[in-house]
Amino acid sequence: MAAVMMPGAPVADAVFADLEPRIEKLLGVGHTPGLGTVLVGDDGASERYVGMKMKKAEELGWTSPHIHLPEDATQADVVAAIRRMNDDPRVDAFLVQHPTPPQIDYDAALMEVDPDKDVDGMHPLNLGRLALSMPGPVPCTPAGIEALLAFYEIPVAGRDVCVLGRGATLGRPLALLLSQKRPTANAAVTVVHTGVPDWPKYTKRADIVIAAAGVPGILQPEHLTPGVVVVGGGVRYEGRKLLPDVDESCEEVAGAITPRVGGVGPTTIAMLFRNAVEAAERRAGLTA
Numbered sequence: 532m533a534a535v536m537m538p539g540a541p542v543a544d545a546v547f548a549d550l551e552p553r554i555e556k557l558l559g560v561g562h563t564p565g566l567g568t569v570l571v572g573d574d575g576a577s578e579r580y581v582g583m584k585m586k587k588a589e590e591l592g593w594t595s596p597h598i599h600l601p602e603d604a605t606q607a608d609v610v611a612a613i614r615r616m617n618d619d620p621r622v623d624a625f626l627v628q629h630p631t632p633p634q635i636d637y638d639a640a641l642m643e644v645d646p647d648k649d650v651d652g653m654h655p656l657n658l659g660r661l662a663l664s665m666p667g668p669v670p671c672t673p674a675g676i677e678a679l680l681a682f683y684e685i686p687v688a689g690r691d692v693c694v695l696g697r698g699a700t701l702g703r704p705l706a707l708l709l710s711q712k713r714p715t716a717n718a719a720v721t722v723v724h725t726g727v728p729d730w731p732k733y734t735k736r737a738d739i740v741i742a743a744a745g746v747p748g749i750l751q752p753e754h755l756t757p758g759v760v761v762v763g764g765g766v767r768y769e770g771r772k773l774l775p776d777v778d779e780s781c782e783e784v785a786g787a788i789t790p791r792v793g794g795v796g797p798t799t800i801a802m803l804f805r806n807a808v809e810a811a812e813r814r815a816g817l818t819a
C-alpha cells in the first residue's frame with residue numbers, strides 16, 4: 532500500500548495562521564518586524580533560499596535588510612556585516628546563509644551574532660538553551676520536523692525515533708528536541724552516523740526514521756520496517772537538482788512519508804518566521 536504523504540505546505544500555512552495575530556499586534560504597537568539576511572558569495576541554492584526568505588518577509592509587510600558580500604569576502608568583511616545587523620535597529624533577527632565560501636570560518640562568525648537576534652537558533656548560547664530545555668530560538672529544520680509530526684498526528688512520545696546523521700544544523704539539535712519532555716516530543720531517540728556502520732539495525736527497528744545525512748539515496752526500503760514513518764531532511768544539490776537522502780522506493784514500505792520535494796523545506800521557513808516573531812516581540816517589549 533502506498534504511504535500517506537506528509538507535505539510541509541499545510542503545516543507552514545497553519546504556523547503562519549498562528550503568527551498572523553501576533554504580527555498584527557506588533558504592527559499595532561508600531562513595531563514593524565525586521566528579518567535581516569547576510570549572503571556571502573554566489574552559490575545559486577543559497578541565493579534562492581535567501582530570496583525566498585526576503586520575499587516572504589516583504590509579503591508580510593516586514594523590513595528585510597540584506598547584505599550581499601562577494602565570493603572573495605574576508606572573515607573581517609563577514610564579521611563587519613554581522614555587526615551591522617546586530618546594531619541595526621530595524622533588524623529583530625537575522626541569519627548568515629550557510630554554506631559560506633571556504634575561506635570563511637562559519638562557526639567563528641556565528642560567535643559574533645547577537646544571540647537575541649539569532650533567527651537560526653545556531654549560536655552556541657541558543658544551542659545550550661536547547662540542551663537545557665530553556666526558552667530560546669530553536670534551529671528551524673528540527674523545529675519544523677517536530678511541528679510536521681504533530682500536524683499529521685504522528686505519535687512521537689514514548690516511540691522509537693532514529694535520526695540518521697548528527698550534524699549541527701539538523702541531526703544533533705533534532706535529537707535534543709525530540710527527547711525533551713513535551714507531548715509532541717518525549718521520544719526514545721537514537722542517533723546514527725558514520726561511526727555506526729551497522730546503522731540499518733537501528734533504522735529497521737524504529738517507529739520513525741528521520742534522514743539527516745545529506746547523502747542522496749542513503750535510505751533504502753531494506754533499511755525500514757513496513758509501516759514506519761519517514762521524514763526526509765537531508766538533501767544535496769547538483770546545480771538546481773535536489774537529491775534527497777530518502778530513496779523514492781521507500782514510499783512502498785513506509786506508512787507515512789514526506790514528499791521528495793516540499794517536505795521539510797516549507798516548515799523550516801515557517802519556523803524561521805516564528806523565531807523572528809518571538810525576537811520582535813521581545814524587542815517590542817511584548818514578552819520577557
Ligand SMILES: NC(=O)c1ccc[n+]([C@@H]2O[C@H](COP(=O)([O-])OP(=O)(O)OC[C@H]3O[C@@H](n4cnc5c(N)ncnc54)[C@H](OP(=O)(O)O)[C@@H]3O)[C@@H](O)[C@H]2O)c1
Nearest residue numbers: 672696697698699700701724725743744745764765766799
Ligand atoms: N531541508 C532543509 O530545509 C534543510 C535545512 C538544514 C539542513 N538540511 C540538510 O540536512 C542535511 C544535514 O545537515 P547538517 O548540516 O546537519 O549536515 P552535516 O553536518 O554534513 O552532517 C551529516 C551527518 O550525516 C552523517 N553521515 C554522512 N554520511 C553517512 C553515511 N554514509 N552513513 C552514516 N551517516 C552518514 C554524518 O556522520 P559523521 O558525523 O560521522 O560524519 C553526519 O553526522 C544536509 O543534507 C542539509 O542540506 C536541510
